[in-house]
Amino acid sequence: MAERMIVVGGDAAGMATAAQARRRRDRRDLEIVAFERGHFTSYSACGIPYWISGLVSDREQLVARDPATHRKQFDIDVRIRHEVTAIDLDRREVLARDLDGGGEVRERFDTLMYAAGAVPIKPDWAQTDMAGVFGVQTLDDGSALRQWLDAEPRPRRAVVAGGGYIGVEMAEALVLRGLSVTLLERNEQPMSTVDPDMARLVTEAMRGVGVDIRTGVRVTGLSERDGRVHGVETNSGHIPADLVVLGLGVRPNTALAEAAGLPLGPAGGIRVDRRMRVTGVPGVWAAGDCVETLHRVSGMPVHVPLGTHANKQGRVAGINIGGGYATFAGVIGTAVTKVCDLEVGRTGLRERDALAAGFEFVSVIAESTNRAGYYPGARPMTVKLIAERPSGRLLGAQIVGWSEAAKRIDTLAVALWNEMTVDDMTALDLGYAPPYAPVWDPVLVAARKTMAALGR
């Protein structure tokens, strides 16, 4: 009889696991059943803001592989609209509810992949079914939001609560849709994924396209009229709104895992080993936005929900389940985003992270340009480096600029991954041609300036 794997969650991590395992073991050897609560599998949640804005025209474009493809191409028994409601580790069974048919199924497993993703953080005021209030976590969330935008009465005034990646991307998307948008941020700056001195550049760009950014504002409640959201109550007054987007971040979706007794770590995610096995629970694996992982620079466990990690972790788990050997090496916190025409990249530790990890460091901001200064279209680029003192080891980097800025963070990410010092970095042989860089690339300019700040 074939071994049987149940996958809980049919998005990136779960389906990457299933596909990789299938590549190594055929159906006679490994039967795979995947339960997905929503209507879609293997989609790009990161693409939702671009579908909302209209840049991406069809929802289907965001779906990398639909359930039919998984069934046909990988022989995976995908069951959408099935919500797993319990995991019984002793009996090696999961219980799932058919959200459309209403029935309940019980399925045996030998191997379990828990890939339930993340859920939006909802403070008390957001625990509501009020019409017009949306998370942007799943493609179903996105569909509901699109419908709201297109339905009468058309919403005109949007409030985005929270200024993280999703918040700023959604604020921009809604401006592009012609709405008047207010972004509420508790802290002194939105985009706290970079240090405040870099985030200020983002704030300016967003204000430039008309987003009304209000900082130091705490939401206290929502107001309603005729069953629809009508405004947001804050510590600094009422803000009218006929659409509210929750961009307060996400947390690992662990309810089911906790109930089953899977171990959580200090970052709130499921604890896994390097092969993506749930620590101490034989035959049970986890991957994606529900797990926590090692930050290679701080050495601490972190929760970094991001499609690229989910895919890598799923691949690692799938190779192992398939009988191969692979490990997930951890993360260094690299992320890029487009905010209006501005590009933002970050990797490693921010100042606050470096402090929390106990490092002594210098941080330096260097101004440069994306191209040779004389080449048409040259625009400013700001690079911030954080380096350990006195070793000079790179701890973190942030870039804000116009074209060709965001992905330059990869150069720094690979340097960081390899634990380079800024001294060594000044020697790096990076590409130079006038359309692409000054003769000293912005990355090298920043490394030199950091060396100087270290007194050498």
Add this chain to the structure above:
Amino acid sequence: MAERMIVVGGDAAGMATAAQARRRRDRRDLEIVAFERGHFTSYSACGIPYWISGLVSDREQLVARDPATHRKQFDIDVRIRHEVTAIDLDRREVLARDLDGGGEVRERFDTLMYAAGAVPIKPDWAQTDMAGVFGVQTLDDGSALRQWLDAEPRPRRAVVAGGGYIGVEMAEALVLRGLSVTLLERNEQPMSTVDPDMARLVTEAMRGVGVDIRTGVRVTGLSERDGRVHGVETNSGHIPADLVVLGLGVRPNTALAEAAGLPLGPAGGIRVDRRMRVTGVPGVWAAGDCVETLHRVSGMPVHVPLGTHANKQGRVAGINIGGGYATFAGVIGTAVTKVCDLEVGRTGLRERDALAAGFEFVSVIAESTNRAGYYPGARPMTVKLIAERPSGRLLGAQIVGWSEAAKRIDTLAVALWNEMTVDDMTALDLGYAPPYAPVWDPVLVAARKTMAALGR
């Protein structure tokens, strides 16, 4: 009495040396005299094609620091239009001719920086003063070519001999100027700086904008009418031309150095140690396009004339001359170029280099896109990796694509610099967001495909 440094050559390497040395030692301690044969100092030779095309409007934009600035800001006695004609190591003197005044000066030195750059390779047929035949090595070359383009009778038919970086960039520039352009290449493809399978993509793009590329063609002579170039003779017939650009590469400008007894290495450049001291010749330094340097991957000496190395080497030499300590770490052959709308990047060894260095390797070409496939403007990107067998160590990489392709080579360059294996590279935490990359970055896609080719 102050120590005295003579700089031979007032471009990137020489003036970077002078400026760095000055930062650490003032005039009372170190007197600096710089001789430059041309009219300009510290200019971007790499920018000449963009000035020729008209993308850059003024020649002065290409000059980072003019002689007056060097004099005023760094207290450097810059003498333009002075050609050093002899170096006497025993008497510690140089002899220089004033190319305008006609006089000859003799100057004593304690320290000599030889930074005479490179000269265009000129086969017998190119050893000519025929009007309308140009190298593109110095800003004076560029000025002469611009004058030719603007003078009557206006040239209409250009032949570019040689399809290296300068050749392809000049071919494009002349097309932009409205000329009919033929590019002659001896080998099967121009852009031999990348492997032929990648160069083919460049050839197609250039043909797309109307460059008549003829491969397997060897120039045998030039024909003349009324003292002006009138055509190019080749092994496959006569090609009419009223403008000929030499793009046959450059060699280190070592005539003077050889006459003085400075040692040359196997790559034809001046031999220097890690601090940029000429090997075995006390008090004499060299940097820039006239030296050879270590290729960190092949372990062999190479001649890589490029502004970015010249600047780094000059900085290293200047720090050392200034009393500090710095070393030049060598190169890995990173280069980027824009050919029409196509972006080309390379780093490390090509297949032929890897063979010559004695490596066993696999090479893999992976097709991907610069953005998430559904994001507007997503375009193909082709990444080639060359990896040692069986270790998987990255030996070289090439990228051809549209926007955001060229500088992605830096990610691979830093991986190569750190001697990463493709196995390790698949774990790299690179930036992901739909406007900038698919969820598996093209670099990671290529690393995975290379792992597969290595049988794992």
